[in-house]
Amino acid sequence: AQTVTQSQPEMSVQEAETVTLSCTYDTSESDYYLFWYKQPPSRQMILVIRQEAYKQQNATENRFSVNFQKAAKSFSLKISDSQLGDAAMYFCACEGGSQGNLIFGKGTKLSVKP
Amino acid sequence: IAGITQAPTSQILAAGRRMTLRCTQDMRHNAMYWYRQDLGLGLRLIHYSNTAGTTGKGEVPDGYSVSRANTDDFPLTLASAVPSQTSVYFCASSEEVYGYNEQFFGPGTRLTVL
Numbered sequence: 001a002q003t004v005t006q007s008q009p010e011m012s013v014q015e016a017e018t019v020t021l022s023c024t025y026d027t028s029e030s031d032y033y034l035f036w037y038k039q040p041p042s043r044q045m046i047l048v049i050r051q052e053a054y055k056q057q058n059a060t061e062n063r064f065s066v067n068f069q070k071a072a073k074s075f076s077l078k079i080s081d082s083q084l085g086d087a088a089m090y091f092c093a094c095e096g097g098s099q100g101n102l103i104f105g106k107g108t109k110l111s112v113k114p
Numbered sequence: 115i116a117g118i119t120q121a122p123t124s125q126i127l128a129a130g131r132r133m134t135l136r137c138t139q140d141m142r143h144n145a146m147y148w149y150r151q152d153l154g155l156g157l158r159l160i161h162y163s164n165t166a167g168t169t170g171k172g173e174v175p176d177g178y179s180v181s182r183a184n185t186d187d188f189p190l191t192l193a194s195a196v197p198s199q200t201s202v203y204f205c206a207s208s209e210e211v212y213g214y215n216e217q218f219f220g221p222g223t224r225l226t227v228l
Binding site for chain 1: 145147149154155156157158159162164172202204206208210215216217219221222224
């Protein structure tokens with residue numbers, strides 16, 4: 001069964017600093033997609049960044065970037081120049097195979113200190 | 115505005131009552147999903163539908179049923195609610211089942227079963 005593990009239940013970062021959220025996953029698929037979703041207090045799930053497993057180049061979206069290590073099955077999210085609006089729950093997710101659903105980690109709650 | 119709507123936003127329900135959570139998308143996506151979100155557990159798949167007329171069971175289907183009569187609607191029914199079904203429920207959709215299947219989420223329904 002596919003699994004996604006986020007080992008940091010909570011993280012804290014100072015405004016304008018950089019923080020890295022960890023994620024490891026396990027899948028038997030050879031080609032798949034990985035995602036990071038942000039869930040602010042509004043509860044809305046917002047896609048932050050995506051990575052195609054067959055692409056070795058790490059995905060980047062403005063201040064958000066990933067460190068994708070396929071052999072190690074690691075997919076960490078780096079947030080640069082952290083802003084107060086980055087405070088949220090962050091979920092790592094992997095494609096779930098034949099059902100097409102996403103397998104989610106348990107989430108990391110990020111706090112940003114002014 | 116294109117997207118996914120869910121109703122109701124929140125609901126308090128007596129145990130044993132029947133409840134249907136509504137989900138409608140206007141993006142003409144083939145696949146739709148129901149997840150439940152519980153503190154410390156992330157999001158878990160309840161049921162899914164890869165196309166109109168077909169449905170399947172996810173990780174935690176017991177006590178829930180779904181139907182997919184058309185492309186746009188994917189209601190989730192609790193036949194006889196129990197307190198363990200207290201959760202936040204998210205409906206999601208994606209254009210395709212396989213490959214790049216970025217999922218778009220509705221705003222969620224907070225359900226409390228007493």
